[in-house]
Amino acid sequence: MSLALAGVGLTYANGFAALDGISLRADQGECIALIGPSGAGKTSLLSLLATAMAPSVGEVAVLAATPAGLGAAALKKLRRRIGTVYQAPPIPGRQRVVTAVLAGRLGQWPLWQGIASLFYPLDVPGARRVLARVDLADKLFARCDELSGGQLQRVGIARVLYQQADLILADEPVSALDPALALATVRLLVDEAKSRGATLVASLHAVDLALSCFSRIVGIKAGQIAFDRPAGEVSEAMLSELYASEGQELPMLATEPRFSPPAVATDVVTRTAC
Amino acid sequence: MNPADRDPAARRRLFGFLAALAILWPLFRMAEVKPGALFDAANLKVIGHFLGAFLPPETGAEFLAYLARATLETLAIASAGMALAGLLAVPLAYLASAAGREKPALNPLTRSLLTVLRGIPELVWALLFVRVFGLGPAAGVLALGLTYGGMLAKVYAEILESADAAPARALRLNGASRPLAILYGLLPQVAKELVSYTVYRWECAIRASVVMGFVGAGGLGQLMDQAMKMLNGGEAASILLTFMLLVFAADGLSGWLRRALDRPPAKRASPFGWRSLGLLVALPGVVLASFYFLGIGFGELFSLEAARSIGEFVAGFLSPDLSAEWLGKVAKGSLETLAISLVGTLFAAIGGLLLALPPWRAPFSFLLNSLRSVPELVWATITALAVGLGPFAGALALALHTTGVLGRLYAEALANVPAxxxxxxxxxxxxxxxxxxxxxxxxxxxxLIAYTLYRWEMNIRMAAILGFVGAGGLGQLLYFELSLFHHAQASTVIVAMLLLSIAVDQASAWLRQRMR
Structure with missing residues (x-):
């Protein structure tokens, strides 16, 4: 079992209930897409899994451990195995790409290695390998503030690839990428998870991207799970219901149906888009 | 190893490190860094005896009355000086800054005026003004006004330049004039920084006016000078406590102002609340009261007689002594001053960072504020007791005070970094x-780098005057020559101070550029 949430609720200090009665289980190696309108609670759910927050009620277990009951050392050990891709990559602008990527393994490196690597990057080939997978090998020694938003987002993904986490969490990992690159990058994350048997939980804005790349789709609305189905069983009606508050259109990768790549457009999506 | 995997920056880093080492090592030797002196038995005895006399602090009614009056005088000198400085700084900053200009244009004339104003330490200005206007607070106020005007103008100009230029540029492209583009596009971004820097400077002005007393320009410094000369620990302790009180009060005021600026404006047409209106009334009131209290007649300052004595005095400085022998002495003094400033700043940067790191702030803030509240010159009188006269005492004094300053700035900077x-x-x-x-x-x-380098720029000026109390460098030469009325020799030293501070400003600007 890779993650298990039982009756989890999360209420913020200002009284806003972000999550309510969430129960979700996933086996090691599963790939799950979280979809739903903005403000539905996708990010809150991911921060629970990332052990960044503790639930107000219910129980969260991640990688066979309950973060709430762990001491500092054990929690650190657990967190080493969790990698997160953020929508806005939390990387200092002045850091070089190579350093930002190598920082993915700081949890595994001993202290001296982390300090030494600030003076001379200790695993340049390793950093280059993961950067090549996101098409950024040429930016290895560039500074992060020289990159575009999309490039920086891919550096964040390269860092998680380098970390080799057992649980990969991704919060809108491709929001700053163009459609073709977004598709390739999400596939990269899924392939990475499958090849290493890691669990992947990604929140995605584009429904078609979720349906075409992930086997299991969890729809979230107003802090609750609206549906939890294999991608093939997600119907148009379920999607329309999920996004009812966002107007007529479903959020798609390519806003113009004509240009949506055929590989992405599953039946349901093509029909709703047209 | 694959040649493409070699870090292209490594060679430059190594070279920079070696170059820094090659420059710093001789300067460390020159500053006579000898930590052993701190633990020398004879020195420990002297300083122990002196510090022992700190308790209990002097609380006699007569002394307290003197202390109260001197405190008020110090506050008044600082406020009047700051008012003068502000009057100078705002137009100069506007002229010197590239902010809001469509093409980055620097005004070389203003910039060099600023350099001269800042380049000569306030204590040297005070020393000169005392000769022209006689003993008294007028010299202190003028000296503060000139130096701080230069400093404020420079920092205001740079703060405006450091803000995101896009909003102001957009306004200018829509036809707004430069002053309006600055008011609407830049000021909202930097108001907090400008205010906190001004309040911080006012706090520095209090310390500076304390020090003015050492050359006879009134205030707490005169009391401190007497107390130190007579090794009267009890009085020194009372005066030091007063410094701390003043600095803590200024701190509280600064915090209150910054919080007030953080608050969203009231939901009505006029953004001014009771706080802003109160300040608008209080500020001119304080300034006027200060001038009244100090009894400075501006008529006298601008009288014909004053002009004549200024003229005579300046004439004495127009022919600096350029003999090879004297130049050699001045060059050695300059290097020593440079060494004191660098070593002091470096120690302070390390100490400040260590004290800025701990997450539980209260005890460390208190320690930093205490270090900061004592002016360098006063620290120097104490470190000179601890390690003997000489450049190491100066470097230590600089380090102690600067640790307080940098530690606080570092802590703020670290707290403001995105988490x-x-x-x-x-x-x-x-x-x-x-x-x-x-x-x-x-x-x-x-x-952190910018703060440290700015501080180094200030410390080179401070290092130049620490010699007034026997801590080596150019100050020692200047004090000596001025007291013998050797104006030609003194003039050479002042020119050297100016050149040294210009050189350090350039080096610091270059380093800041490189390390961006």
Whole structure:
């Protein structure tokens, strides 16, 4: 079992209930897409899994451990195995790409290695390998503030690839990428998870991207799970219901149906888009 | 190793490190850094005896009355000087700054005026003005006004330049004039920084006016000078406590102002609340009261007689002594001053960073504020007792005071860095120290470096006058020659101070550019 949430609720200090009665289980190696309108609670759910927050009620277990009951050392050990891709990559602008990527393994490196690597990057080939997978090998020694938003987002993904986490969490990992690159990058994350048997939980804005790349789709609305189905069983009606508050259109990768790549457009999506 | 995998920056880093070592090592030798002197038995006895006499602090009614009057005088000198400085700084900053200009144009004339104003330490200005206007607070106020006017103008100009230029540029492209583009596009971004820097400077002005007393320009310094000369620990302790009180009060005021600026404006047409209106009334009131209290007649300052004595005095300085022998002495003094400033700043940067790191702030803030509240010159009188006269005493004095300043600035800078990178690292199990090095420090580094270099620019000026109390460098030469009325020799020293501070400003600007 890779993650298990039982009756989890999360209420913020200002009284806003972000999550309510969430129960979700996933086996090691599963790939799950979280979809739903903005403000539905996708990010809150991911921060629970990332052990960044503790639930107000219910129980969260991640990688066979309950973060709430762990001491500092054990929690650190657990967190080493969790990698997160953020929508806005939390990387200092002045850091070089190579350093930002190598920082993915700081949890595994001993202290001296982390300090030494600030003076001379200790695993340049390793950093280059993961950067090549996101098409950024040429930016290895560039500074992060020289990159575009999309490039920086891919550096964040390269860092998680380098970390080799057992649980990969991704919060809108491709929001700053163009459609073709977004598709390739999400596939990269899924392939990475499958090849290493890691669990992947990604929140995605584009429904078609979720349906075409992930086997299991969890729809979230107003802090609750609206549906939890294999991608093939997600119907148009379920999607329309999920996004009812966002107007007529479903959020798609390519806003113009004509240009949506055929590989992405599953039946349901093509029909709703047209 | 694959040649493409070689870090292209490594060679430059190594070279920079070696170059820094090659420059710093001789300067360390020159500053006569000898930590052993701190633990020398004879020195320990002297300083122990002196510090022992601190308790109990002097509380006699007569002394307290003197102290109260001197405190008021110090506050008045600082406020009047700051008012003068502000009057100078705002137009000069506007002229000197590239902010809001469509093409980055620097005004070389204003910039060099600023350099001269700042380049000569306030104490030297005060020393000169005392000769022209006689003993009394007028010399202190003028000296403060000139130097601080130059400093404020420079920093205002740079703060305006450091803000995001896009909003002002957009306004200018829509036809707004430069002053309006600055008011609407830049000021909202930097108001907090400008206010906190001004209040911080006012606080420095209080310390500076304390020091003015050492050359006879009134205030707490005169009392301190007497107390130190007679090794009267009890009085010194009372005066030091008063410094601290003043600095803590200024701190509280600064915090209150910054919080007030953070608050969203009231929901009505006029953004001014009772606080702003109160300040608008209080500020001119304080300034007027200060001038009244000090009894400075501006008529006298601008009288014909004053002009004549200024003329005579300046004439004495127009022919500096350029003999090879004297130049050699001045060059040695300059190097010693440079060494004192560098070593002092370096020690302070290390000490300040260490004291800025701990997350539980209260005891460390108190320590930093205490270090900061004692002016360098006063520290120098104490360190001279601890390690003997000479450049090391000066470097230590600079380091002690600057640790207080930098530690506080570092702590603020670190607190203002975006927390996300460090938090993200901790969330993947990275230990706190590495999360700091990889996530937090890179965000703060430009500011930490800039603060340190700015401080070095100030310290070179301070190092130049520490010699007044026997801590080596150019100050010792100047004090000696001026008291013998050797104006030609003194003039050479002042020119050397000016050149040295210009050189350090350039070096610091270059380093800041390189390390951006």
């Amino acid at each position: 996300a990178p460090g938090r993200a690292l901790r969330l993947c199990g990275v230990p706190g120290s590495l999360a700091f090095l990889y996530g937090t420090l890179p965000g703060a580094a430009p500011q």
